[in-house]
Amino acid sequence: MAQNKVGEGGRNNALFHYGVYAKNKWPDNWKSKVVVFNETAMEKPLSDSEVDIITKQHDKKEWGYKCKDEPMCSLCDKSLCRTRKFGIGEEIMFPNLTDLQVIDLEDPYYYMNVDGQRLKLESVKHLRQQSLFQESCMVQLKFRPPTLKEKDWVVVTNQLLNNAEITEPAEGLRTEDQLQNHLQEYCLNRVSVDSKDDLPRGGTWTNNGYHHFVFDKFYHSHLMRRRWDLGYSRTAEMLREKCGCEDKRIGKNKLSVYVVKQFEIKDEEYKQKVLKEEAPY
Numbered sequence: 001m002a003q004n005k006v007g008e009g010g011r012n013n014a015l016f017h018y019g020v021y022a023k024n025k026w027p028d029n030w031k032s033k034v035v036v037f038n039e040t041a042m043e044k045p046l047s048d049s050e051v052d053i054i055t056k057q058h059d060k061k062e063w064g065y066k067c068k069d070e071p072m073c074s075l076c077d078k079s080l081c082r083t084r085k086f087g088i089g090e091e092i093m094f095p096n097l098t099d100l101q102v103i104d105l106e107d108p109y110y111y112m113n114v115d116g117q118r119l120k121l122e123s124v125k126h127l128r129q130q131s132l133f134q135e136s137c138m139v140q141l142k143f144r145p146p147t148l149k150e151k152d153w154v155v156v157t158n159q160l161l162n163n164a165e166i167t168e169p170a171e172g173l174r175t176e177d178q179l180q181n182h183l184q185e186y187c188l189n190r191v192s193v194d195s196k197d198d199l200p201r202g203g204t205w206t207n208n209g210y211h212h213f214v215f216d217k218f219y220h221s222h223l224m225r226r227r228w229d230l231g232y233s234r235t236a237e238m239l240r241e242k243c244g245c246e247d248k249r250i251g252k253n254k255l256s257v258y259v260v261k262q263f264e265i266k267d268e269e270y271k272q273k274v275l276k277e278e279a280p281y
Contacts, residue, residue, distance in 0.1 A: 099111075121133065179243060182223055200255065
């Protein structure tokens with residue numbers, strides 16, 4: 001700061017910050033050092049009354065460095081500072097959180113840089129609840145960040161989300177992709193019934209290029225057995241929104257069924273395995 005000179009808007013913060021350093025390095029005459037810094041490090045020095053306010057603040061209490069405030073923040077090197085005699089030492093400071101990456105799934109997970117180290121967060125709860133974020137840091141990065149006030153945590157997470165990078169997941173990982181695969185399997189490989197009147201017992205009825213099925217049977221007898229963890233209503237909604245299904249009523253009893261365009265059966269060429277002829281006895 002002394003080399004580049006501190007301009008208006010950052011002078012009070014800079015001088016207060018320097019006061020922390022001066023009290024540690026020159027405990028007997030730190031006030032005179034603060035005066036010298038004000039005169040030599042500022043583009044335009046603060047008034048005597050402003051300097052007096054800062055020194056009185058330091059007289060009343062032992063303060064920590066203002067590393068998160070400008071103009072110090074842009075010049076801060078925490079790792080180097082910890083090695084300096086009058087640096088932050090073992091003081092636990094909240095890390096710098098940057099580069100949030102959102103893996104765009106039904107239940108997204110996240111990556112971010114924590115003081116330059118990559119951290120994975122399993123769910124949005126790890127962004128909303130500071131304690132879960134701290135647990136992730138302890139497991140993966142082997143340190144526990146201090147706890148911010150809730151309003152400050154909200155500001156930090158909102159800044160991260162506003163600048164987040166949205167990343168498409170690998171093919172087949174999306175929930176709707178998995179649901180589409182389950183639906184196709186159910187329609188092609190499960191029990192096919194001969195009549196729409198048999199649908200209440202389960203299975204699919206294919207007619208005029210469309211598969212018909214009862215959603216409740218599909219959900220409980222097929223999806224749940226495959227450890228499907230998306231809720232009943234959300235699954236029904238996703239079938240309509242993402243999988244091309246329509247909700248209709250058919251037959252005399254107006255049975256509620258889902259209808260989807262018939263899937264094509266892919267012919268897989270089967271090659272007969274050539275067995276090695278056994279040697280005679």
